[in-house]
Amino acid sequence: MKKINHIGIAVRNIEETLPFYTDTLGLAFRGVDEVESEGVKVAFLSIGESNFELLEPLHEESPIAKFIEKRGEGIHHIALEVDDIHARLEQFKSEGIRMINDQPKQGAHDTQVAFLHPKAANGVLLELCQPKQED
Ligand SMILES: CC[C@@H](C(=O)O)C(=O)SCCNC(=O)CCNC(=O)[C@H](O)C(C)(C)COP(=O)(O)OP(=O)(O)OC[C@H]1O[C@@H](n2cnc3c(N)ncnc32)[C@H](O)[C@@H]1OP(=O)(O)O
Numbered sequence: 008m009k010k011i012n013h014i015g016i017a018v019r020n021i022e023e024t025l026p027f028y029t030d031t032l033g034l035a036f037r038g039v040d041e042v043e044s045e046g047v048k049v050a051f052l053s054i055g056e057s058n059f060e061l062l063e064p065l066h067e068e069s070p071i072a073k074f075i076e077k078r079g080e081g082i083h084h085i086a087l088e089v090d091d092i093h094a095r096l097e098q099f100k101s102e103g104i105r106m107i108n109d110q111p112k113q114g115a116h117d118t119q120v121a122f123l124h125p126k127a128a129n130g131v132l133l134e135l136c137q138p139k140q141e142d
Pocket residue numbers: 015042045047049060062070071073074077082083084086107113114115116118120122125126130131132134
């Protein structure tokens with residue numbers, strides 16, 4: 008595991024939330040992306056070598072919409088950056104770790120991601136995240 012790539016925070020509305028993170032906390036805004044397959048719009052704000060990922064639901068079937076409905080806004084997941092997501096998934100499978108995804112899928116900003124089930128990590132939703140390799 009290399010570092011915490013980002014902490015995902017579920018919010019109802021990114022536009023209304025951003026000024027707190029940019030103006031009040033003074034974090035650098037890195038842009039917005041939409042990941043249709045996850046039903047989310049995301050905004051990245053960097054903090055040191057890591058980021059906050061604000062997640063706004065695009066529709067009611069989005070996991071973020073369900074999360075906010077059940078728990079309200081707040082910390083949704085922690086993303087751990089890895090060098091080789093396939094190797095990590097193989098390792099977890101062989102150890103019988105409960106996964107949500109057994110294959111990587113498209114994440115924000117050209118990353119490959121996969122989720123462990125919260126029951127596997129003491130009630131914390133963990134994302135594995137492999138950034139695009141630089142040439
Ligand atoms: C933008 C792309 C990508 C990136 O590049 O960074 C992302 O971050 S995408 C983020 C959005 N996508 C996901 O979250 C995908 C993975 N999530 C899921 O598959 C589901 O949300 C879930 C975690 C399996 C929950 O599914 P759901 O159908 O809502 O089931 P329950 O509500 O019944 O939950 C089961 C169980 O798990 C607990 N739970 C749910 N969400 C979380 C959470 N975020 N953190 C911790 N625990 C969580 C929930 O409380 C239930 O527990 P019990 O009540 O004890 O059974």
